[in-house]
Amino acid sequence: MMTTPFEAFSFAKRIPSTPSIGSTTVTKPDHIHLSFGFAAPHLFPIEELSQAAYEAVSLHGRTALQYSGSGGPRKILEWIQNRSLVHGIQAELPQILVTYGSTQGIDIAARILLDPGDHVWVESPSFFSALQAFRAAEAVITSFPIDEDGLRVDLVENALLEARRQNKPIPKFVYTMPTYHNPGGVTLTTERRARLAELAETYNFFIVEDDAYSELNFTGNKYPPLYTLLPGRVIYLNTFSKIIGPGLRLGWMIADRRVIDKARLLNLGGSIGVFTQEILAQLLDRLAFQEHVDQLSQHYHKQRDIMAEAIKSSFGDHVTFHLPEGGFYIWLRFGEAVNTSDFLREAAERGVSFVDGKSFFAKPEGYHYARLCFSYVSEEQILRGVNILADAYFAYEEQRLFGVTKQRHL
Template structure:
């Protein structure tokens, strides 16, 4: 239903935050950016061949055979505990020592961030984010009627010095401080950048000084195929200022809709209390068996090789096709490259022409709480083949060159 089709019959009954966003696109609206016969470089979908269907089928059969009705009942069977243990073991690989009381399984990453938002945010509260940042999280914060302030990124990730300056100014003015600072520190969505160790340490010092929660969204952290690991914020945190999010959407499959939160025991307890409804314990049982059978790590190793090849293909195509004046990031992992077009080109205005040429993408303005990103766009190398990628980037180049000639 379009805005023009919508009646106003129920508007006065909607919650205030709904009324304030009636004319704004909802969560997931970006998935409508498609065009017939165009190569879609828009979406951060895993490539279909990456899904471990055989291993999941084996795990499903084992759960039903071994646990039967217990796995299908409220609370699930013992394999749910196996998943908790598996998650904690993977977190320990990255230096995060947590207990089951500091872990909460969720129905994916969006459920996780929504639980954090429900627990901490009131209407009118302040939230700091990266600019650009994941548009889904911006949409979710909009549901809570909060004030969102964005801070720029460079090759080392979030500009933490700018965050520090803003905090100092707010303290001097006795203005409200942020309750949350949301960051995607590894292979950031949409830019692909990684937050440096030095900036992570400083951000933690600021959290302790100004008493805000850092929400560490590490959806892509397992997918490093270049460079050296950077210690997670959670592993550097001795006081409990970090709530860490993870998901299996990128390393197993989006359809399993399973993620997790790791944080201070008191925070995890409150998020668990306020989150309505239960999680999918049957899926968690299947994933627990999947971990027990040793499937997880070998599959991730295969993914790293495949995504590195896709990343390389994307960078080669950009270098081969885009005109002078264009620039792009070179991520060491994850799914995305952030492209900045030559001066005077608006990626949103360019999109219809690019679709006609044979490619779609996400305009940069989608990733900002306010204005910004007009010259930029996000390309995903995770889903399509190298040949499709090259056709798509060539189409983008043709559209850009045509716009430059106007």
């Protein structure tokens, strides 16, 4: 019956034309995923979770399955409130909104703050799902480099001065991952945090602070969340993905109550998965959380060291990187002429995946970077994976420099 061609319909302009990140080809059963920013599965609190799930259903099932749940959502708000205090964040319960992971938090922030054509400033590199959300919000994205101390706030300041002088648009918000940056691995210094907060106040923009990795602290060094410096102009995002498990898809937003009220008005899919919240509430009740997080941090710290050593011994002076103080990632910088996208497939065929640099940038740039993730894989896989990756790289290098196609035995 369909005679009008599909193409005759014009869909919303907001839909991005490409996925935020290319999928990885997996060809071997023992494929090593250095691309996955996944939590280490053996550290999931499975036993407690299994009990929690059973009890949430058997004790509270009839209410847990309704829209509003059985007290679990409130317990989770209270847990977030208490845990936030450890990081210096004071928030009343109506200032906290539970979201489907911090990715939904980013999407909500974009939808609250942005009309089509509005400006967003981001770090380069930045989190690809955030870039995708800003594209879907039809924002104009401008990016600013990071260095060892995080976002170059001085360049942001210059751009703001310039914008004001030339009557050009001030951003609606700056999206930043100040602590254990994904993918950069760097952390914004306390001085730069203070300066960025001052700029937000002076120039009347918001900061969307993505703090997804902050609990995974390898050094004990503490940095004030931007939220604590300017609570009225920071939308703070965090997630249970790294500290419990990403499959829960639960995170949270903390902001001025008036901001949270606006988020609620968007009415995105009704209430957030109450059933999962009931289970999580039971879990948090019985989990020694600080101990759990310390264990995670120690594990990822060790994994980081193993990967850093492996990179040095396999790549020598072909790469540089910042040793991250926390989080999941090492961000490799190759020589300027290298394009990591060009050996992505070669590496996959040899059994290793990583994410190429360009996936993290708003513009076509960053080709000579690559993100390796040390969280999901085992020690043995890190050693083997980095080694294989180096082989793929050197084969690519040889061909690039000398035009030689080596005979490969796969």
